Amino acid sequence: MLRRYVSRNRRQPIGFTLIELLVVIAIIAVLIALLLPAVQAAREAARRAQCTNNMKQLGVALHNYHDAVGSFPTSFWRDTKNPDGTIDRANRHSWFSMILPYIEQTAVYNAMNFSLAVGGPVYVSGTSTLQLGNCGPYNATATMTPINVLMCPSDPSPSFSNYPRVDQGVGVNNNSGPKLSYVGNFGDNYNDCPTWWQFPNLPYSRANGFGEYNTQTGIMCRSGGTTSIRDITDGTSNTFAAGETLFESCDWWTWPNPNGTTCGTSCPICYMRVTQHNGNAGSPTDSRNWRVGFGFRSMHPGIVNFLFCDGSVHAIKCTVNRVTYRSLSTRNMGEVLSSDSY
Secondary structure (H helix, E strand, O other), rough: HHHHHHHHHOOOOOOHHHHHHHHHHHHHHHHHHHHHHHHHHHHHHHHHHHHHHHHHHHHHHHHHHHHHHHHOOEOOOOOEEOOOOOOOOOOOOOHHHHHHHHHOHHHHHHHOOOOOOOOOEEEEEOOOOOOEEHHHHHHHHHOOOOHHHHHHOOOOOOOOOOOOOOOEOOOOOOOOOOOEEEEEEEOEEEEOOOOOOOOOOOOEEEOOOHHHOOOOOOOHHHHHHHHHHHHOOOOOHHOEOOOEEEEEHOOOOOOOOOOOOOOOOOOOOOOOOOOOOOOOOOOOOHHHHHHHOOOOOOOOOOOEEEEEEEOOOOEEOOOOOOOOOOOOOOOOOOOOOOOOOO
């Protein structure tokens, strides 16, 4: 009887021991460590798919514009020539402004006053006579509108940069502008300085600067030059139309800026050293240096997405041969590229 009484009233241990608890925590930690990279990879795959879709929409817009106008769009920077040969000294509009109706942004297009510049002064046509000192406020409703199709979801930059936009920034103070993650291809022209990054298979850099007046070797121009499909003798499936960049890697990037919507391949692909924003145009790490800023780059691991002139989108590896990279940016240089070279 006594044994039965003692057994019936004996307390059983409740809960986990310390060792058991540590084992459970360790198992949970291992599971999280295994799942987290998979979740991050899935999210990046979704962002990359969205980026590809954005670029395909731009490709459709470019071809619809080409069908309507007879050429791909161009930008109208302050060195654009008027029909009579005189120079228009105003910063007019970018090629993105030209295709707004083709990317379902007709409302923004209709809000744009194309008789004025996107910002800064405007002059009487062909003269240095000032017509209006600051066009920024007159076009701010349109130019300060962020457009989702122009923003890569993997680009960590904000919708409006924390750093001033230059030449030509927009808005009331001419120093702002919405996010831009895609820019047109002006080819292998050097970025205004032949001593930076000469191509290994050329005895000289392309002495055409940013491609003024149809001197670009690519597709886009910042100063009024136009290119048609008939000009792309290297083949539309072998020629870049546009590519990715990072908004805050260059102080010029914003979609309304006619001098901030094109770049070339003289800057190496995936040049990611631009981490400073001190306004130092001579530093290889500063976003105010156009030589390092005007380049294609992305946050997608190991690749940059490019829109080709046939409307297709391809991921180009950051390890691509520089000669191949240059050749893909030119439209009529006769380079021969194999299908497995990029």
